[in-house]
Every structure is written in C-alpha cells, then in structure tokens.
Amino acid sequence: xxxxxxxxxxxxxxxxxxxxxxxxxxxxxxxxxxxxxxxxxxxxxxxxxxxxxxxxxxxxxxxxxxxxxxxxxxxxxxxxxxxxxxxxxxxxxxxxxxxxxxxxxxxxxxxxxxxxxxxxxxxxxxxxxxxxxxxxxxxxxxxxxxxxxxxxxxxxxxxxxxxxxxxxxxxxxxxxxxxxxxxxxxxxxxxxxxxxxxxxxxxxxxxxxxxxxxxxxxxxxxxxxxxxxxxxxxxxxxxxxxxxxxxxxxxxxxxxxxxxxxxxxxxxxxxxxxxxxxxxxxxxxxxxxxxxxxxxxxxxxxxxxxx
Amino acid sequence: xxxxxxxxxxxxxxxxxxxxxxxxxxxxxxxxxxxxxxxxxxxxxxxxxxxxxxxxxxxxxxxxxxxxxxxxxxxxxxxxxxxxxxxxxxxxxxxxxxxxxxxxxxxxxxxxxxxxxxxxxxxxxxxxxxxxxxxxxxxxxxxxxxxxxxxxxxxxxxxxxxxxxxxxxxxxxxxxxxxxxxxxxxxxxxxxxxxxxxxxxxxxxxxxxxxxxxxxxxxxxxxxxxxxxxxxxxxxxxxxxxxxxxxxxxxxxxxxxxxxxxxxxxxxxxxxxxxxxxxxxxxxxxxxxxxxxxxxxxxxxxxxxxx
Numbered sequence: 001x002x003x004x005x006x007x008x009x010x011x012x013x014x015x016x017x018x019x020x021x022x023x024x025x026x027x028x029x030x031x032x033x034x035x036x037x038x039x040x041x042x043x044x045x046x047x048x049x050x051x052x053x054x055x056x057x058x059x060x061x062x063x064x065x066x067x068x069x070x071x072x073x074x075x076x077x078x079x080x081x082x083x084x085x086x087x088x089x090x091x092x093x094x095x096x097x098x099x100x101x102x103x104x105x106x107x108x109x110x111x112x113x114x115x116x117x118x119x120x121x122x123x124x125x126x127x128x129x130x131x132x133x134x135x136x137x138x139x140x141x142x143x144x145x146x147x148x149x150x151x152x153x154x155x156x157x158x159x160x161x162x163x164x165x166x167x168x169x170x171x172x173x174x175x176x177x178x179x180x181x182x183x184x185x186x187x188x189x190x191x192x193x194x195x196x197x198x199x200x201x202x203x204x205x206x207x208x209x210x211x212x213x214x215x216x217x218x219x220x221x222x223x224x225x226x227x228x229x230x231x232x233x234x235x236x237x238x239x240x241x242x243x244x245x246x247x248x249x250x251x252x253x254x255x256x257x258x259x260x261x262x263x264x265x266x267x268x269x270x271x272x273x274x275x276x277x278x279x280x281x282x283x284x285x286x287x288x289x290x291x292x293x294x295x296x297x298x299x300x301x302x303x304x305x306x307x
Numbered sequence: 308x309x310x311x312x313x314x315x316x317x318x319x320x321x322x323x324x325x326x327x328x329x330x331x332x333x334x335x336x337x338x339x340x341x342x343x344x345x346x347x348x349x350x351x352x353x354x355x356x357x358x359x360x361x362x363x364x365x366x367x368x369x370x371x372x373x374x375x376x377x378x379x380x381x382x383x384x385x386x387x388x389x390x391x392x393x394x395x396x397x398x399x400x401x402x403x404x405x406x407x408x409x410x411x412x413x414x415x416x417x418x419x420x421x422x423x424x425x426x427x428x429x430x431x432x433x434x435x436x437x438x439x440x441x442x443x444x445x446x447x448x449x450x451x452x453x454x455x456x457x458x459x460x461x462x463x464x465x466x467x468x469x470x471x472x473x474x475x476x477x478x479x480x481x482x483x484x485x486x487x488x489x490x491x492x493x494x495x496x497x498x499x500x501x502x503x504x505x506x507x508x509x510x511x512x513x514x515x516x517x518x519x520x521x522x523x524x525x526x527x528x529x530x531x532x533x534x535x536x537x538x539x540x541x542x543x544x545x546x547x548x549x550x551x552x553x554x555x556x557x558x559x560x561x562x563x564x565x566x567x568x569x570x571x572x573x574x575x576x577x578x579x580x581x582x583x584x585x586x587x588x589x590x591x592x593x594x595x596x597x598x599x600x601x602x603x604x605x606x607x608x609x610x611x612x613x614x
Contacts, residue, residue: 023508030510034402037394038411041484044477045418048429106322114316115323124323126605127330133531133601134333134594135538137567141590142333145340149580166333169326199315227422230540230567233574255424255541262545267432281425288420 049285056282058275065279069252070240075264076272082280084242088157088253089287093226095161095246096168101218103165104172111173112180113202132170139166140231148235155236157243157251163231168221175217179210212299219295223288229255254284334598337591344584352588356554358569363581370592375555376468376563377593380543381536383472383559384479389529391476392483396525399484400491401513412488419481427545430474435465435546442469446560458560459553466548469559474542479532486531486608490524491517523607530604534597537566544568566593 019027059065065081073080107124115121143163147153183206191201207214237250238260252260258280265273308316347366350357355369395415403411442464449455458467498516507515548562549572555563564572566589576582 019506019508023511027508027510030513031402034394034398037391038398038403040391041395041415041418041477041480045414045421047433048421048425051429051433052425103322103325106319107326110319110323114319120320120323120327123327127327129605130330130598130601131326133534133538133597133604134330135535135540135567135597137538137540137570138333138337138590138594138597141570141587142336144577144583145336145587146332149340149583150336166329173326197309197312199309199312202315223420227420227424229422229424230571233541233571234577255422258424258428259541259545262428277428281422281428284422285425288422292420 052278052281052285055269055274055278056280056285059279060282065283069242070257071242073240076266078272078275082254082257082276082283084240085252085254085257085280086283086287087242087244088251088256089226089284091244091246092157092161092164092251092253093222095158096164096225097218097222099161100165100168100172100221104169105176105214107169107173108176108180109202111177113198113206128170128173131166132174134166135230136163136167136228137230137234139163140234142166143231144234154248155250156248157236157246159235160231160251160253161246163235164225164228167228167231168225171221171224172218175221176210176214179213179217180206182213183209212301212303215302216295216299219291219298223291223295226288226291227255227284229259232256233259254280254287258284334591334594337587337594340580340584341588341591342584344581344588347581348585358585360573360582360585361576363579366582366585368585368588370566370589372554373564373566373569373589374592376547376561377537377565377567377596379555379559379561379563380468380471380475380547380565381533383468384475384536385529385533387473387476388479388483388532392480392487392529392532393525395480395484396487396491396521397513397517399488401509401517412485415481415484418477419485423478423539423542424545426474426478427542430470430542430546431466434474435470438470438473439464442467442560453557454559456558456560458558458562459550459556460548460562461560463548463562464560466546466562467560468547468563471543471546472559474546475536475539478539478542479536482535483525483528483532486528487521487525490521490528490608494520527604527608530600530607534600534604537600538593538597539565540567540571544571566590566596 064079066086067083068081069084070080070082071084107128111121111124115124140163143159143166147159147162148155153159187205187209188201191205192198196204232253232255236256238256239250239252243249243251258277261273261277261280265271265276267274267277344366345352347363348368349365350367350369352369354371355367356372358368358372360366360368399408399412399415445455446457446464450457458464460466494517498520499512502512502516543565544567547564547568549564550562555561570586570590573586576586
C-alpha cells in the first residue's frame with residue numbers, strides 16, 4: 001500500500017537504446033537547415049520592404065505627391081505627384097473587378113452547386129487551374145490579338161482591364177469555390193424543405209453565408225492584379241496627365257509609371273527618377289496593404305453572426 | 308424546373324463553359340495572329356537566334372536564344388528555390404510552434420503580394436550591386452568552368468541570368484511552399500505516430516513519413532513554380548541586360564532575354580501588326596510551354612490529392 005509508485009515513469013527500465021550520436025547529429029543538422037531556410041526566406045522580404053520604404057519615403061509625405069500629376073513637370077524636375085497613376089491603377093482594377101467577380105463567382109457556383117461530380121465540372125476545374133498558370137504577358141498578347149488586331153480597336157485602359165480579368169478570374173473562382181464548399185449542407189436542405197427554389201437558396205442562403213470569405217478572396221485578388229505590369233506595357237500607353245476615360249487615350253498607372261521612369265530617367269540614388277520610382281513603389285505597396293486590410297475588416301463585418 | 312432555376316443554372320453552366328472555351332480561344336487567337344508573321348519570317352523560327360522585326364517587310368526572327376535563356380533562368384531559379392521551399396514547408400508543418408505557424412505562413416505569403424516590378428527594381432538596383440563582389444569572385448575563380456565563366460555582358464555581372472535567377476527564386480518561394488505545405492499537412496497522423504512510437508527522431512519521422520507521402524506534391528508544386536518562372540515578365544525585363552551582337556553562351560553570367568522579357572522590352576514595336584505577330588508567335592510558344600508544364604504539374608498533384 002505504501003509503495004510510492006510514480007505514475008510518471010515506466011515501471012521497468014525502458015527497452016529502448018539511447019539515441020546514438022550519429023542520429024542526434026543528423027537530427028540537429030536537419031533542424032538547423034529547416035530553421036535556416038525559413039530565415040533565408042525572411043531576408044529578401046525584409047530587405048525588399050526596407051528598400052521600398054527607405055527610398056520611397058522621401059516624396060510620399062507631401063500633399064502634391066498625392067494631389068498632382070506629372071503633366072506640368074519636366075521628367076528630371078523635382079515636384080509633381082502620382083495622382084494620375086493612382087487613379088489609373090484604381091480605375092483599371094475596378095473595371096477588371098466588375099467583369100471578373102461576377103464571372104468568377106458564377107463559375108464557382110456552377111462548380112459547387114450544379115456541376116458536382118460531372119465531367120464538365122472536372123474539365124472546368126482543370127481549365128481554371130491552367131488559366132491561373134497563364135503568364136500575364138500571354139494574357140496581354142491574347143487581348144492584343146483579340147481587341148486590337150481582330151476588332152481593330154485602339155489601345156486603351158479597358159483592354160488592360162480585360163487582360164487583368166483573365167488573371168483575376170481563376171483566383172476568384174478558387175477562393176469562392178472553397179468558401180461555398182464549407183457552407184454546411186444542412187442550410188441548403190433546410191431551405192429546400194421550406195419549398196425555396198434552388199436558385200433562391202443559393203442567392204439568399206448560400207452566398208450570404210459564404211460572403212465574408214468571398215469578399216476577402218476578391219479583395220486579395222484585386223490587390224494582386226494591381227501590381228501587374230506586363231499587360232500595361234502591351235495594351236496602353238503612358239500619360240503624365242489624369243485620364244478618367246478607360247476607352248480612350250493613354251492612361252498611367254503606378255507600375256507603368258515606374259517602368260516609364262526606369263526607361264526614361266537616370267536611376268542613380270538621389271536623382272529625381274530614383275526618388276520618383278521608389279516613391280511610386282511605396283505608394284503601390286501602401287495601396288495593396290490598405291486593400292488587404294480593408295478585406296479583413298469587411299469580411300469581419302459581414303461574417304455571419306455566431307451564437 | 309422553375310424558370311428562375313433554369314435561368315440561373317444556365318448562367319452558371321455558361322460561365323463554366325466560357326472558361327473552358329477561353330483557354331482554347333487564347334491558343335487559337337495567338338496562332339491566327341502569328342501565322343502572317345511566321346510566313347514573313349526569313350529565318351528558321353525554331354532554330355534561328357536572330358531577332359530583327361522592326362521592318363515588317365524584312366523580318367527574320369527565331370526563338371532559339373529566347374528558349375535557352377528562358378530555361379536557363381528558370382533552372383537557376385529552381386535550383387535556389389526548391390531546397391529552400393522544402394525547408395520552409397517542413398518548418399511550417401513540422402517544426403514551427405503550432406501557435407506561430409500561421410503567422411509564419413502569412414509572412415511567406417506576403418512575398419507573393421509584392422508586385423514583380425518591385426522585385427525587379429530591387430534586384431537590379433539593390434541586390435545586384437550587393438552581390439557583385441561575390442559574382443566577380445565566382446567569375447574569376449571558376450572561369451575555366453563554362454557555366455560559371457564570364458558572360459556575354461562582361462565586365463558587368465549585374466544584369467545576368469544569375470541575378471535574375473536569384474530574384475526569381477525569391478518570387479517562387481511562396482508558390483512552391485504553399486502547395487508543398489498543404490500536402491505535407493495531410494500526412495496521415497498514424498504514420499507519424501507510428502514512427503514516433505518506434506523511437507524515431509524528428510528528422511527520421513520526416514524522412515520516413517512526411518517526405519515519402521509528400522514527394523509527389525512537392526514535385527508538382529515545383530513544376531507549378533517552373534511554370535511561373537517561365538512566364539515571369541517584368542522582373543526579368545528590368546534585370547536582364549541584353550548583350551549587343553552576342554548570344555547565350557551557356558554561362559549563368561550571360562545576359563539575354565526570355566520569351567516574356569523580350570516581348571515586354573519591345574512593346575514599342577506593337578504599333579504595327581506584322582511586327583507584333585512575331586512577338587505573338589513567341590508568346591504562343593511560351594503559352595504552349597507553360598500549358599504543358601502546368602498540365603504535368605496538375606497531373607502529378609491530383610494523383611496524390613485523389614480528387
């Protein structure tokens with residue numbers, strides 16, 4: 001009765017051998033390498049962000065940076081701002097979103113609600129995967145071949161938006177599909193049991209339940225296409241003035257402005273072009289960060305209420 | 308079926324079919340637009356290294372040099388990115404403290420949110436000067452070895468395939484990591500626990516359970532990365548120096564142009580349709596290349612995923 005058997009140690013001595021030195025060393029080396037590779041990945045991230053912030057901060061804090069274009073400034077003259085490029089970036093992303101979001105959402109609804117298990121759904125999923133692997137320059141060339149050579153329309157911001165649609169749709173489909181799939185079937189069945197037609201069930205029950213996740217995915221996809229440069233080069237010219245017309249004329253955007261500065265201006269540290277290009281880079285990073293933040297906030301706000 | 312249901316079903320199915328047709332249309336349009344330029348080509352499209360397209364009545368262009376530089380850049384990028392991504396995926400799934408794993412994964416995903424033009428500018432303006440002494444040292448020490456010999460843009464060692472590959476590797480990290488991580492996470496717990504019960508060290512658990520289970524996923528993810536690398540445009544257009552009158556010479560310190568960067572660098576020639584056709588032909592080859600790589604990657608992955 002009084003034997004003090006400790007429950008935390010085995011009753012008899014372990015049957016195992018001590019881990020040999022060789023195995024210990026191997027384990028240690030592996031652990032070090034694995035930690036190291038994570039650190040290796042963090043270095044460029046921090047380095048890039050530091051570069052952008054340190055070099056870009058010089059021009060950003062001034063109101064003319066956010067409120068003026070470069071129309072009245074010589075290319076190597078200090079001053080002016082990037083308003084025209086910010087407007088262009090937002091406008092092109094908006095037009096792209098207006099087309100890509102409904103399209104992507106419909107495809108996702110098809111895959112989850114209607115196509116489940118059919119051959120067409122499998123082919124569609126596969127093609128969405130392939131589409132997500134299409135290089136942005138190829139998307140741009142396709143729109144060039146379609147819009148400019150075949151239809152004979154001029155280069156415009158709208159053509160850019162069309163190319164961006166190709167890049168955005170697969171992202172929207174993927175994320176929305178995932179969100180729709182996690183809506184519990186109980187909800188759908190309860191709705192059917194009340195005699196609600198399928199389409200109304202999808203629109204009124206399934207979509208609102210998945211909405212917060214869908215919005216999050218859409219915003220992230222938007223932020224992604226805003227940084228695209230390749231389609232801009234092929235499909236629209238750079239302009240140093242504000243242009244609101246997506247169908248006509250040249251339109252600036254932040255990546256295009258950066259590329260334009262790179263080609264036309266000197267890139268020695270401290271020069272006008274150098275400050276401007278990194279200022280634009282920081283502006284772009286800020287906009288992308290804001291959109292990501294907004295995505296989190298909105299999806300919190302519209303998230304279905306939990307008990 | 309109620310009319311509302313029929314309309315909704317047709318709309319979503321139509322969107323699904325549209326995406327499938329879209330991939331075919333991309334190939335078709337590129338092909339149709341490329342044919343006139345290919346007919347006007349005075350050189351062998353597949354075997355020539357020449358590229359002169361500015362005069363539409365006298366064009367001679369071939370893709371051999373583009374193909375070699377594209378593959379060289381992608382291979383260099385994969386050599387750097389594959390081991391590091393494997394390490395990161397292992398770190399996130401097996402080593403990182405559970406609570407922090409999500410935050411760490413988010414940090415890696417941030418790399419994917421940085422626009423590629425910023426990576427390109429960072430690569431040529433910041434990274435290239437920083438690694439210049441190292442590149443010079445390799446260049447001098449291993450000049451007898453063709454792959455590491457002074458390249459065709461010497462004495463500059465900045466705008467080289469080596470620099471481009473490094474930057475590209477950083478851009479591939481989040482892509483390869485995220486999918487690999489997903490597969491590694493799915494390693495059956497009984498396998499892991501079985502190995503642990505046999506007294507395996509953490510590295511032995513990984514070697515005997517996680518790696519065999521996740522190998523296909525890792526290879527597939529790397530191939531997706533390859534697809535992305537082949538099509539990366541603006542970062543490479545910014546970094547790679549184009550040598551004058553010299554071609555790819557099997558050194559990673561060569562300059563040159565990939566399919567995508569060539570198209571992006573010469574966007575000014577898109578003013579006339581025939582010259583544009585030459586670039587569209589190059590784009591078509593790039594499209595087929597990425598299609599094949601992505602196709603193979605998806606086949607490898609879905610084999611493992613079983614869906």
